[in-house]
Amino acid sequence: MRQPKEYFVVTFATTTGAMAMEEACRTQNIPGRLIPVPRSITAGCGMCWAAPPDAGKAVEQLVIREKLDVSGLYSVFI
């Protein structure tokens, strides 16, 4: 297994919320990708947006600006 790295992670209540996040980040050229939610957040079966830590602020501002429907923002090692 690879070594854990820090990510800025956004979780969602629905898959549609995750899709909206991905679309907004792609449009704004904000890096990151959808990954399974890590167990340190929840052992559910949903997906989350994982961005490099230096993109965290841009992601957070995007969530507010676009009124994206998210359920949590985290800084985690995955």
Next chain:
Amino acid sequence: MIYLDNAATTRPKPREVVQAVVDAMQNFGNSGRGTHDEALTAARMIYDTRNSIARLLGGTKGENVVFTANSTEALNVAIFGLLDAGSHIISTDLEHNSVLRPLYRLEKAGAQLSFLPADKNGQINLQDLEKYLQTNTKAVVCTHASNVTGDVVDITAVGKFCRKHHLLFILDASQTAGVFPINLQEQNIDVVCFTGHKSLLGPQGTGGLCFREGLEIRPWKTGGTGVQSYLTEQPSQYPTRLEAGTLNGHGLAGLHAALKLRLATGLEAFRSNELALARRFYEGVRKLPGVKVYGNFAATLRAPIVTLNIGNEDAAQIADELARRFDIATRPGAHCAPRLHRALGTQQQGAVRFSWSWANTATETDAAIEAIRILAEESK
């Protein structure tokens, strides 16, 4: 074969729709079930389809578009999710059983129903809506266009009535979505129920509802959602709240392709051919001896449907003659609209419905006119 049964399901589907379904079956994973490329490809397509439907129907956002197997399921979700045994509901004699049977089930549970009556030519008078108001009236549930006559209901007027009296407005757009303009916000509609396989030109097994912001619809089914797995109840957020189980990703890929075609071409371009052909047919048969056509043809804007009878001939026999001798596909019988057929006086005879779509031609339409001319002659 001349296919004039497009009000039952449009045929053929555009090549792009067929190809999209094939591609999806070969390549898609399960939307919302994982983050590998195959699952995400399906999820992105479905997300885009939600947004396209919201744009088409004047909804605020894709999250308020929920997919179902068809209009019937969407109407069941809306009716049972918003109304209850204490409700009084106003509907019309134009309705299909997809509206009537859920309402009758509610009536058995204690709800009260009123139906705006249709006259012997299938016409309703929206001015009469006021007469049916009660203190416990909760909603109007009605069709946008009759699947029997093609007559279009003035949904702007119904929306105004509902707004004035603080009623929910649930619209059955089975015959109109994609062909006639519908704007949920501007026309004060709470829920638009649609099917994918008719005027939207998508595959069977697709449909859904598009609803206004803030509407609380109780989920009637619960199950897997791909998210919030440790919740014991269905998640409360839309669209997941009303979408338990795997979506019809393959079918929705076809609907997605159909919507792309629709939005690129525009509603007017898509419907002008079919409306012109229906009018051509009407003009060709209306004066033939013994032919009776149902509905209001003084209206220029109507669904591309012409329903008729020849004398007292059994509609089922006429449709069978059309199929066997003339290779023309039509639909006889009651068209799942029992109240309207009673109003028309055709509950015994039935009626023969002709309906057009994008692929039909003037040559086909003229062949259908000639077939009716021959059958009317033989019926004398």
